[in-house]
Amino acid sequence: MPETASAAAAGTAGDDRRISGVPIRLEGVTKRYPGQDRPAVDDVDLEIAAGETVMFVGPSGCGKTTLLKMLNRLIEPTSGRIHLGDEDVTDQDADQLRRRIGYVIQAGGLFPHMTVATNVGMVPRMLRWDKQRTAARIDELLELVGLDPAVYRDRYPRELSGGQQQRVGVARALAADPPVLLMDEPFGAVDPVTRQRLQDELLRIQEELGKTIVFVTHDFDEAVKLGDRIVVFDVGARVVQYDTPERILAEPAEDYVADFVGAGATLKQLTLTRVGDVDLVQVTTAVAGSPSAEAVAAAQAAGDDFVVVLDSRGRPISWPTVAELTRTTTVPHTVDERLPVVGLRSTLNDALDTMLAASQGGVVVTGRRDGLAGVMAVETVMAAIQRSRTETAG
Amino acid sequence: MWEYVTERADLITFQAVQHVSLVVQCVLLGSLIGVALAVLVYRNPTATALANGVSAVGLTIPAFALLGILLAPFGFGITPAVIAVTFYAALPVLRNAVVGLAGVDRATVESARGIGMTRAAALLRVELPLAWPVILAGIRVATQMVMGIAAIAAYVLGPGLGGFIFSGLSRLGGANALNSALTGTIAIVLLALVLDLLLVLVGRLTTPRGIRA
Ligand SMILES: Nc1ncnc2c1ncn2[C@@H]1O[C@H](COP(=O)(O)OP(=O)(O)OP(=O)(O)O)[C@@H](O)[C@H]1O
Numbered sequence: 001m002p003e004t005a006s007a008a009a010a011g012t013a014g015d016d017r018r019i020s021g022v023p024i025r026l027e028g029v030t031k032r033y034p035g036q037d038r039p040a041v042d043d044v045d046l047e048i049a050a051g052e053t054v055m056f057v058g059p060s061g062c063g064k065t066t067l068l069k070m071l072n073r074l075i076e077p078t079s080g081r082i083h084l085g086d087e088d089v090t091d092q093d094a095d096q097l098r099r100r101i102g103y104v105i106q107a108g109g110l111f112p113h114m115t116v117a118t119n120v121g122m123v124p125r126m127l128r129w130d131k132q133r134t135a136a137r138i139d140e141l142l143e144l145v146g147l148d149p150a151v152y153r154d155r156y157p158r159e160l161s162g163g164q165q166q167r168v169g170v171a172r173a174l175a176a177d178p179p180v181l182l183m184d185e186p187f188g189a190v191d192p193v194t195r196q197r198l199q200d201e202l203l204r205i206q207e208e209l210g211k212t213i214v215f216v217t218h219d220f221d222e223a224v225k226l227g228d229r230i231v232v233f234d235v236g237a238r239v240v241q242y243d244t245p246e247r248i249l250a251e252p253a254e255d256y257v258a259d260f261v262g263a264g265a266t267l268k269q270l271t272l273t274r275v276g277d278v279d280l281v282q283v284t285t286a287v288a289g290s291p292s293a294e295a296v297a298a299a300q301a302a303g304d305d306f307v308v309v310l311d312s313r314g315r316p317i318s319w320p321t322v323a324e325l326t327r328t329t330t331v332p333h334t335v336d337e338r339l340p341v342v343g344l345r346s347t348l349n350d351a352l353d354t355m356l357a358a359s360q361g362g363v364v365v366t367g368r369r370d371g372l373a374g375v376m377a378v379e380t381v382m383a384a385i386q387r388s389r390t391e392t393a394g
Numbered sequence: 395m396w397e398y399v400t401e402r403a404d405l406i407t408f409q410a411v412q413h414v415s416l417v418v419q420c421v422l423l424g425s426l427i428g429v430a431l432a433v434l435v436y437r438n439p440t441a442t443a444l445a446n447g448v449s450a451v452g453l454t455i456p457a458f459a460l461l462g463i464l465l466a467p468f469g470f471g472i473t474p475a476v477i478a479v480t481f482y483a484a485l486p487v488l489r490n491a492v493v494g495l496a497g498v499d500r501a502t503v504e505s506a507r508g509i510g511m512t513r514a515a516a517l518l519r520v521e522l523p524l525a526w527p528v529i530l531a532g533i534r535v536a537t538q539m540v541m542g543i544a545a546i547a548a549y550v551l552g553p554g555l556g557g558f559i560f561s562g563l564s565r566l567g568g569a570n571a572l573n574s575a576l577t578g579t580i581a582i583v584l585l586a587l588v589l590d591l592l593l594v595l596v597g598r599l600t601t602p603r604g605i606r607a
């Protein structure tokens with residue numbers, strides 16, 4: 001388990017990440033809508049490095065969506081050039097271009113009359129992949145976004161929850177392995193717990209794939225959590241600050257940014273600190289179906305009063321107390337739907353939210369492939385708050 | 395009456411087949427025209443308003459008047475009948491297709507374009523399938539309506555069951571006149587019901603499970 005934790009930590013540092021994305025460069029990009037005296041996007045220059053996740057934040061109507069849609073030419077720029085990798089794509093065939101750029105919108109934008117598999121396989125079909133390759137790719141992608149292909153392949157979008165639809169939306173965008181992913185407030189329409197799961201999953205996927213992601217959000221915490229860098233825009237898509245989350249929080253470029261970022265530095269610390277950055281508690285584990293007596297003995301030897309039960313693939317499914325386990329002969333296979341789980345890249349803020357939502361004093365932490373990485377207690381969060389308080393004070 | 399029918403079973407069957415064949419072909423043609431026009435106008439508010447106006451006004455033109463106007467250039471025969479029936483069939487389809495296409499969620503269409511579908515592909519694979527239940531409802535209305543209009547078209551010597559009705563009415567009081575008119579009318583009502591059931595079945599078979607009500 002400690003290995004998983006350090007691997008993820010290396011990912012955070014960005015040392016040896018696989019990068020399949022390409023850089024994006026905007027030069028003097030302007031969009032003027034007919035009948036409006038001020039351009040919605042006014043002469044924007046911006047460079048986005050390959051494999052980075054860049055978050056667009058700014059007030060409503062400042063031009064984030066317009067700028068994003070110019071990247072895949074859903075909106076044609078009035079002037080300026082757009083480069084993808086070392087290609088100037090400003091005048092390329094827009095339909096061809098879009099097949100090389102993943103696009104995810106709120107609620108997934110799925111086609112309601114097509115099954116999950118048809119939705120996900122749309123772009124490969126347009127690119128004329130053969131049937132077998134497409135089918136294999138569909139299953140691979142559903143696995144990647146955490147949906148069991150056998151269960152979900154033939155469902156229709158309305159037979160999925162909001163979070164599942166969003167996952168399918170992400171799978172569809174990734175279908176032809178595009179180097180760039182554009183996301184416009186993709187998680188805006190789901191409940192907070194689901195949103196946090198989706199964010200964790202995006203982080204995990206991004207760690208695996210290293211795409212160049214441009215992500216529009218209204219939620220500054222989301223920007224801090226997901227972004228390698230954040231662009232803070234003002235009206236006309238004026239770039240006010242473009243920097244890492246840490247630096248934007250520590251040194252807002254203008255009062256405007258400080259206002260926008262808002263809230264106290266202490267609580268922001270909870271958003272900046274990842275679960276993987278703090279010490280996790282290692283606890284007794286037991287595989288579902290094994291004899292309860294062994295698990296109970298192990299827990300007692302280690303002085304734990306509960307045991308984390310893992311399924312056959314090492315993923316935590318419940319955490320019964322020793323007392324509860326004593327009443328069983330084999331460790332139960334029951335999946336506890338309310339088990340509070342966060343990922344290593346979740347923030348302490350997420351962890352605290354999850355604990356509060358489940359009314360539990362701790363959370364189970366998962367790492368690679370949803371395997372167990374450890375357990376975090378509420379005291380750890382408290383200690384982090386305390387620490388940053390003293391830091392801010394001193 | 396029963397005697398009247400059994401004696402003329404062959405003729406009635408022949409005219410019924412003619413009638414249904416005229417209606418089905420004209421509804422097909424009218425649907426194509428209605429959907430094509432809808433595709434041309436639904437993104438443009440002015441054109442949409444114009445199309446809705448045309449379909450509303452068009453439906454108020456009395457069938458006899460339209461047939462009368464068509465007689466001048468085309469004379470008696472099948473051509474004015476086909477034109478008139480197709481005209482009336484196209485109108486409800488046009489109106490419903492505009493409503494159906496305009497009702498498709500813009501975000502869905504945008505994501506179709508966003509993943510690289512061409513304008514035509516988005517229309518054929520996303521917009522029209524999603525608008526289909528509404529379009530089909532228009533086709534049902536059109537079919538019901540032109541079953542009656544096709545009967546009137548028989549007045550200009552078009553084929554179909556209208557012949558029984560008109561010959562009956564023109565000889566009212568004479569032998570079998572009432573039987574003739576009733577036979578034509580009842581046959582049309584029955585066939586209209588059968589066609590409607592068939593269209594319901596078509597709807598079942600062609601509406602994907604994901605958007606079935
Ligand atoms: N199709 C359009 N026609 C005319 N004006 C538009 C159009 N789309 C957007 N605008 C205007 O351009 C400006 C930028 O809009 P845009 O949608 O890019 O903002 P945004 O930053 O994404 O806002 P939000 O955070 O609310 O989504 C706004 O003033 C908006 O009114």
Ligand SMILES: [Mg+2]
Nearest residue numbers: 064065066216
């Ligand atoms: Mg927007």
